[in-house]
Amino acid sequence: MAPNETVIGDGVAAALGFLRADSSELTGQHPEHTFRTAPERLTRWQEAGADTAMFHGGLYAVRCRYAELGLSQLLPLDRVLVGAESRRVGAFGGFQHLNQGYRHLQMLAVVTMHGPMEGDTPHRPELALLDLLRAYAHDCLHYGSRRRYISVGGKPTRTQYGINFRRPAGQCYSAADPQGSRHTRNLGIVMEGACDREAQRITREAAVRAGIREPEDTMGRLAFRDMTGTLSADDVTAKLREELTGEEVGYVERLCRFQAGVSRRYPSFLGEFAPGEEENLHDLLLAAVISGDTRGLGAWLDDRHGPGTFSGVFLASSYFEPAALELSAQRSHQRGPHSLHHLPRPRTPPQEGAQAGLSFPRQRALMYHCNASAPSPWLDLIEALAAGGIPVGEDFPWDLYAHVVCELCSQHSTYHAAYLGELSPVSHVWVIWASGGFTYVMLRPCGAVDPTVNPVQREACTLFADHWPGHSWQFTDMLQD
Structure with missing residues (x-):
């Protein structure tokens, strides 16, 4: 240990x-x-x-x-x-x-x-x-x-x-x-x-x-x-x-x-x-990370910024939501239209029952994100605007939008895919790419869960429906890790 x-x-x-x-x-x-x-x-x-x-x-x-x-x-x-x-x-x-x-x-x-x-x-x-x-x-x-x-x-x-x-x-x-x-x-x-x-x-x-x-x-x-x-x-x-x-x-x-x-x-x-x-704050943070005790760090922040600074700065509103509510939200994401059929199909077919909304069994092998990156498809447009006398402002986050990163399993085939945003609970925007260029698509979220886990503790897959085997809750690394 x-x-x-x-x-x-x-x-x-x-x-x-x-x-x-x-x-x-x-x-x-x-x-x-x-x-x-x-x-x-x-x-x-x-x-x-x-x-x-x-x-x-x-x-x-x-x-x-x-x-x-x-x-x-x-x-x-x-x-x-x-x-x-x-x-x-x-x-x-x-x-x-x-x-x-x-x-x-x-x-x-x-x-x-x-x-x-x-x-x-x-x-x-x-x-x-x-x-x-x-x-x-x-x-x-x-x-x-x-x-x-x-x-x-x-x-x-x-x-x-x-x-x-x-x-x-x-x-x-x-x-x-x-x-x-x-x-x-x-x-x-x-x-x-x-x-x-x-x-x-x-x-x-x-x-x-x-x-x-x-x-x-x-x-x-x-x-x-x-x-x-x-x-x-x-x-x-x-x-x-x-x-x-x-x-x-x-x-x-x-x-x-x-x-x-x-x-x-x-x-x-x-x-x-x-x-x-x-x-001083850097040292306090490292000491707290090692010990797991936030009291000294919290007192230091409270002394300078008022009571409850640590939780006020970091605590997410969803942290204490009841697990039952989390599950209801996950289930609602599983309803909606099928994913677009013009996407290439996975070379490894889904297991029996996947089309009926059932999840893949959790695999024993460790799974990692692909993390392949590519220059963003809109970068050329931004550079063309700048060359034409319409420069992008200094506040534009070049470091974020310069690249897209594949969120699929490292074992996947053909195209890469990166999540861009949500139009509705049943319609998410993804960009997919391969050697031939980029395509924007609207896809239904996967929403699959692990049937071996207690229902109140399940996490819904955040990828799109019918993706390659490797649900988001199976990955052992973080995206871009």
């Missing part, structure tokens, strides 16, 4: 132990890469001539700093798997690689070697070591965060992570931020931002101690600034994007999305609620 985990109910600890005994479900998501534990990978790099002293000095800094925050036990290095030796031509790894990071159910971090991944050793050892240090410092905080698990439908279910909470029926304590927001009221964003801010600071200080300077080439410069928390909104320009090739393009796209969704919103939150005291 991780240091701040609590399990409630018979069989929960055993179920977690079963998940944590086998890494193949996670490494299997990257079949082209070869994974080795961090100590094994570091030994190979050192034998090839890389100086790993900077990384080990960074580990000492992590241990000292996190002990100050209340975390004395770090993620064991043999629970960190580093991918390299890839059979995929042009594979490019690092912190922003798809589907990597800490997975709490498996208590395992899956990361990749920064840079070209075809070999066993990095092309740029200094950057690869900095990237690994940043990922490890980041994942240690996830590992050490307070978690509470209960049994829901016979499966271990997380009801607390740090200072964020989830009810057994699925309601989250804080709601998602509005699209394009430059601020945040979402605890997931706040905690992720706090963890990465701390990891970047540790990495930045390690680079200074080792005398590692910012590379002069485009990709090296961007990666270094991302690792050390010195990336600005002006660093990624249209001209710069033209210089990128191969998988570097997708890597930078994900870097930009993370910057827009997390790295810029968190400092905005600190400046909003702790002007002049940003570092």
